[in-house]
Amino acid sequence: MRQTWRWFGPKDLVSIDDMMQAGVQGVVSALHHVPTGAVWSPEEIARRQGEIARMTDGAPSGLEWEVVESLPVSEDIKKQKGDWREHIASYKTSLRHLRDAGIEVICYNFMPVLDWTRTDLAWRLPNGATCMRFDLTDFAAFDIHILARPGAAQDFLPEVAEAAARRFAEMPEAAREALARNVVFGLPGAAEHFTLADVRAHLAEYASIPAERLRAHLVDFLSEVAPVAQDLGLRLCCHPDDPPFPLLGLPRVMSTEADYRAVMEAVDLPANGITLCSGSLGARPDNDLPGMMARLGDRVHFLHLRNVLRESEGIMGSFHEAEHLGGGTDMVATIAAVLREEARRRAEGRADCDIPMRPDHGQDILDDLKRRAQPGYPAIGRLKGLAELRGIMTALSHPAEGIGA
Template sequence: MKQTWRWFGPHDTVSVDDMLQAGVQGVVTALHHVPTGEVWSRDEIVRRQALVARMKDGSPSGLAWDVVESLPVSEDIKKQSGQWRTHVANYQTSLRNLARCGIEVVCYNFMPVLDWTRTDLGWRLPHGGTCMRFDFADFAAFDIHILRRRGAADSFPPELVELAGQRYALMDEARKRELATNVVFGLPGAADHMTLEDVRVHLEEYRSIDADRLSRHFHDFLEQVAPVAQEVGIRMCCHPDDPPYPLLGLPRIVSTEADYTRLMRAVDLSANGITLCAGSLGARADNDLPGMMRRLGDRVHFLHLRNVHRETDALFGSFHEAEHLGGNTDMVALLAEVVREERRRRAEGRSDCSIPFRPDHGQDILDDLKRKAQPGYPAIGRLRGLAELRGIVTALEHAGVELAA
């Protein structure tokens, strides 16, 4: 398993030097400054590769850009409106340019309007550190009372609507602004940021798009880009919805094992693969992460290893980011399935037998609390997570360890 680390580029407060000292073996990054829908040029790709390859003093880092996260899919493509055909063509060109530069793994998602959604970006934990959290009642308060989406109250159980009203009544103006900002935070590091009015406009345009129609649009997109990826040797891997259940009345189509199975069958090419995000999928109690890895592992091209603590037994509800070996997902069982899959690939002679993973998110601890890195991407919190995961992987891969059948 190749140990990677997400980097948001030269403005990231966690530097290439920091990554190197954390012991990572590869870098996950993207051209966040390029507007969604535009072409990633070879010059821009090479420029980012050069930044990854050097430490602050100019000496070689020994690191390379291994995984793209993310090459974003535009809202026009998802809605099949506006410039969507041009954006698909640009996506194909970007894939070809990435391949020419030696990059083989591209992570993306098909979440409409919002990327991952949280109500708190720095929720205080009992040990004094902070983490990201999704509070269902606060989200309902945002949807009903701040965004004021048409029909929002009908999306929640009556008791949650009542609780959301009570929460909203207690919020001062600063908390209302903070909550709105957190919910529409958007793709980490991206050039595009939405206002509440932008969200309202998108939601109106999605009123005629249900899950079946969005799935058709997704399959149309894949039918055009996956063959290009297959041709140039790129493995595309779709990230699941986060959280993996409907929000704002929008359809969610990559939330369960059944969703991924349909996705793989829609365009049955090895280039059409999965980003198995343990944190996103783990927010649903009915997602069996070790089982998903065992059954879908052939098409898993990238792993996000993090854990969440579900705060309710309900299928959909509040959760917060836990330690990497805490939370509700059995990370040891999941990693054991990954090791089995890698062994199977080696036996078959596959060139992709080492699946890249990164310690996804992390709690802000120690000096992270002063550094104020990209929300969810602290230095020390992720270093702790990587160390824990590395220890489990090392034990599972040891010659003296025999994995149970």
């Protein structure tokens, strides 16, 4: 596996110097400041590459931008409304510009409205560390009482809706505002930031788009862009829904192995691939991560390795970001499946035999608690996760094991 690190650009409080000291091999980044649907110009791409190539003191870093996360898909494309055809044309142009710049792996997602959802961005653990958490009762309180989505209460079990009513009644106004901010939280430097009014407007438009239609829109999108990516030698990789179950009455179409298999078969090109995120998929008890890697591995182009601890066994439930080896996913078995897939590719002579991975998310520990970087992306917490993952990779690749031989 090729060890990479996500970087949000010059405003990221975790610097290029930090990731160099973490010993990563490549960088995952994006042009968050470019509006969704607009073309990524050669000049903007080159600027980001130059930023990655330099340390704080101007010395060369030796690092390169190897994976795009994400080249975003507009809401117009997902809904097939407004300027969606122009946005697809812009997407194709951006793919060509990225290939011209030497970048081959492009991660994206097809989640409606919100890229990911948490109710607490700094939940305190017993040891004093903090992590991101999705609390189902808090989310129901947001959905039913803050967003006031029509019919929201019917989407939750009666006991959850009742607990949410009590929770909301006990919340001071500041807590209600913080919960709303957390749910619609955006990336640093992102060109778009949603308000509650924006969310309500999008939800109204999605009311007429069931999951089957959204999946058809995804297939239409891929039918346009995947052949371009194939011709250019690029690898597209769709990130799963996070969390992988319906929220806000919105359709979800990339939450399970069956979802991925349907989309891979509908646009059956090697360029149409998967970002296997063990944390997002691991939030469902019926997702078998080692098995998914074994069965779908031929199309896995990018890996997010993290773990979550589910707080119930229901499909829809609370969970929090665990230590990389401490959640519900068997990380040793998952990495073993990855190494077997890489060995298979190596035997076939595939150029993509080293799959890029990054230690996804991490708990804020030690000096992370003072730095207050992007939630989920601390320096030391991710370094700890990367060290744990490296230990598994090293042990399983040892000649005594033979997996990576």
